[in-house]
Amino acid sequence: MKIIADSGRCIGAGMCVLALGEVFDQSEEDGTVVLLDPDPPASMAGAVRRAVQLCPSGALSLAEGDRADGESDT
C-alpha cells in the first residue's frame, strides 16, 4: 500500500499523526504532513485507511493497487 500526501492541500490538522504516528509526522515549519513511511507494511493497512479517512483536507490518498479493500497484494 502506497500513501500519497499532497502537502499543498494539507492544513496541518495533525489527525494523521494522532491516528498513526509511526507513518505520519508534521513539518516543524508549517505543520504540513511528512511521510515517515510512504509504503507501510500490510499489517498497518487498517490504521492507514483510518488515518486517510480522518484527514480533513483531502491531502491523503492511497495509490492504485493498494490493499485498502483487503484484497491480496497482486
Added chain:
Amino acid sequence: MTEATTRPVTLPLTRERPFDPPDALGLWRDEDPIRPLAYPDGHQGWLVTGYAAARAILADPRFSTRIELLHTPLPQRAMQFRNTLRRPGFFLRLDPPDHTRYRRLLAGQFTVRRMKGLEPRIEEITRDHLDAMERAGAPTDLVQAFALPIPSLVICELLGVPYADREKFQRDSAVLLSLNSSVEQIEAAMKDLLDYLDDLVRRKRAEPDDDLVSGLATETDLTDEELAGVTTLLLIAGHETTANMLGLGTFALLRNPEQLAAVRDNPEAVDHAVEELLRYLTVIHIGPLRAALEDVEIDGRLIRAGESVTISVAAANRDPERFPEPDQLDVARPASGHLTFGHGIHQCLGQQLARTEMRIAYPALLRRFPGLRLAVPAEEIPMRTDMAIYGVHRLPVTW
C-alpha cells in the same frame, strides 16, 4: 417529498436535556438531513443535521466561510454580519488562498509534537489549580476554579498575553459569544479587545519575547492589524472552547459514575474518553456556517449560489448512521471522526492543544478528588443555551 418536510423551519436554541442537542434537530435529521431553514433576515437557506451531508459540505471548496456572504440563523445578530466582523487576521472567515497564508504561518506552532512538548507545563498548571481548590476547600464553582483558568493560562502563555489581563479579555469574549448581545455591544467588545491586542503586538515588535505573537511579529510579514486579528481569534477560540468542554464534560461524567470511574482509574481509557466527550457533548452550539459559491447538489437537494447553510455538528454527531446508539455516552467507543472540531480546511487549528489539555485535566481532577460530586441538584446547573459555545455557566461541586 412531503409538504411537511420542505416547509422551512427556524433554528431551535433551547434544549430539553442538558447533554442533548435540541430534540427537533434529531427529528429533522432522521426525516430530512438537509432541509430549508428560514433565516431571521428573510433569507431562505438550509439546515444540515446529517453526518454525511455535514462532512461533505465542510470539505467542499464550493462553500465559503466569508462573513460578507453569510446569513445568520440568530435573530439578534441579523444586522451584524454584513457590515462588521470582516477584519484582517480572522482567517476562520477567509477562503483560500487568503486562509492558506495564515494557516501555513500558524500550523507549525500547533503540531502534535509541539503540543506534546507543552504537557509538563499543562500538568503543572493543572496541579497548581487543584492545590488552590484544596486549600480553599469545598464547595466551589468548578468553572471559575478549574475549567476556565487552566485553558486561559495555557493560551496566554503560548501567545504571550499577560494572564493578569484576563478579566478584560474574558469579559470581552463573553460578550462576543453571548447570543443576546446587541450589535453595539459586540462592536464595543471587539474594539476593546482589538485595541488591547494591537497594543500588545506593538510591544512584542519592539521587545520580542519567547512566545507565539513575538515569533509571528518578527518572522512573518503579517501587519500589526493582521497580527492583532490573529491573536484575537486564537485567544477567544483558545480558552472558551476547552473551558466549556472541561466544565460540561465533568458534569456529564458526574452523572455517569461508571464512565467517570474509567476515566479516573484507567489511563489507557483517557484518549478514547476525550474523543467521546467531544462527540457526545459537541459544545459547538450553533454552526458552523457556510454559503454556497455556486449551485451545488447534495443528496438530491439543490443548494443555490448565495444560499446560506447552517450545519449542526451537534446533530450530525448524534447521527445513528455514523455512530451506533448515538445518544449514549460510551467513553470506550471509537468516537474519532466526530465533527466537533469541524472538517475540511478550517478544521480546528487548536485541536491538539485542546486534546492535550483535556487528557491531562479530567483524570487529574478526578484523581485528586475521588469524592467529587455536585453541590446542588443537577436541575439547578445553569446551562449555556444563550452562548455560541455550549456548556455550564457554573458548576458548584463539593468533595
